[in-house]
Amino acid sequence: MEVKLLTEHYHRPEYRKLSGYKLYGGYQVLAKALQMEPKTIIEEVKASGLRGRGGAGFPTGMKWGFLPSNHEPRYLLCNADEGEPGTFKDRLMMEKAPHQLIEGMIISAYAIGSQKSYIYVRGEYFDSIRILREALAEAYKAGLLGKKILGSNFSHDMDVYSGAGAYICGEETGMISSLEGLKGQPKLKPPFPALQGYLKKPTIVNNVETLAAVVPIVRDGAKVYRQNGTEKSPGTKLFSVSGNVVRPGNYEVPLGLPLKELIFGICGGLKPGRKLKAVIPGGSSAPVLTAEEALRAHLDYESLAQMGTMLGSGAVIVIDDSHCMVDLLGVIAHFYHHESCGQCTPCREGTGWIDKILHSILSGQGRLQDIHLLERVSEHMMGKTICALSDAAAMPVLSFVNKFREEFEFYVREGRSKVRGVSHAQM
């Protein structure tokens, strides 16, 4: 069952414009927030249990609480560098409701005492960037941004920054490097961005959906927000469903919804004659679930963690029985190799090795020990690098091989795919 807390008005074309957004209560929450103490807003967000919607799921209020309590300048960065394969929800939010994001950002900036924010959008999202720039111009003209917002003592400036095609810039310190005009390479933590971020100033980086969710939380209060979702994963979340379902798309549902209901109810199930084979529940870096596991999974942070996988960005990739898992892992491995920033040896070399080994298996040249080698290389990539890309590359390998070992062994033994009957070289 869908619950449209954030997406209620997304079908209305006028919602994209300031005038249309205002028709449905737009910027009334900002007016309310500006009457509140910043501390009260932070407490409300903490109480709501809102967790980062970009992938890591870190509690938002707690993140804000890490900022130093002095009056040093601080920055708010909106992470709109949506790049986790399978994820397309932030693009929807920016294109359908740019003012919702901007309102959420102004409220958040007020709460944390920030005078300046950036929305870092992935470069390929030309439409999102254009729409956000138009919306910012409207907001400035209406006195919603700039000096003394809505007659209050709070001033804030906001700008849109276009990335240029690098998955790693979705990692918060990579994004900061990129915004600083450097290669988008992540930085060692600590110090965490809340203490030393953009230009070494305290910086909060939050995902698009996280910042938008601040609007209903401040409007209705934490208690009402908690009416959806589970105790530990409160609220709603947008899930981007792709792959082999009848109705792929973005759906906002309460956290904790059975995955089965999302796939077979909301998305209309699989194409006729096809059987569910596997589901990647949280973007391509999340460990894969077998069909049997998927049917008993629930979409909240805790239950997916218990199953050894993660909610991630909410990108549900559905795989039917016409697909070869060796082939698909090849696609994923190639991606991480391409996107490794090259800074840390285990990641730079490990992603390369995995890509090469899989390529050799897929061309029918694999040896049985290669499967073991894939696992060993992956194990040595976990937890050994500056950022999580290395882990993100290793987790799919370990889960694919572990859960579909028979397909990998068949491929190596026979030199061809068990599902497709041929190898890549024969295609």
Add this chain to the structure above:
Amino acid sequence: MAEANIQNKNNLFQLSPEGKEFVQGELSRYENKYSAIIPCLYRCQKENQGWVSPACIRYLSQIMEIPEAHIWEVAKFYTMFNKEPVGRLHIQVCCNISCALNGGRELADHLCQTYSLNAGEVSSDGMLTISRVECLGSCGTAPMMQINESYHENLNPEKAEQIINELRAKYGS
């Protein structure tokens, strides 16, 4: 156009007066001028037939007063800066997982065959380049391709060809 590009490799590059104004604006827009590199590289790429040539970097280095090596470093890190010439229509077909589950790779192969091009190559008339690319965030509408700044979604081979042919006629005239 191919000739112009070769010339460009050795020759000087200069932005238009509007482009120069843009660079000056970007230099003062951010807290630190290095942040202006990405926007200015985009601008050069736009004014240099879709790619960032060594001459572009040299030029930016001079007007931004930032070492050439640093601008190279940034340009090379990001995939959206083309370091080689591309066709006027840069067709990027997503081959990542959600598209792969819906025939994205087959679509890329089909287009390469149809237009007799290898991935990444520029057609002899300078019109087309077809690239296989990673996830573009259009996974619910797979398979898809990006042509210059626009997304084209829910494709099949016929539909993709039709879009390309129409654009080719439009851009070619």
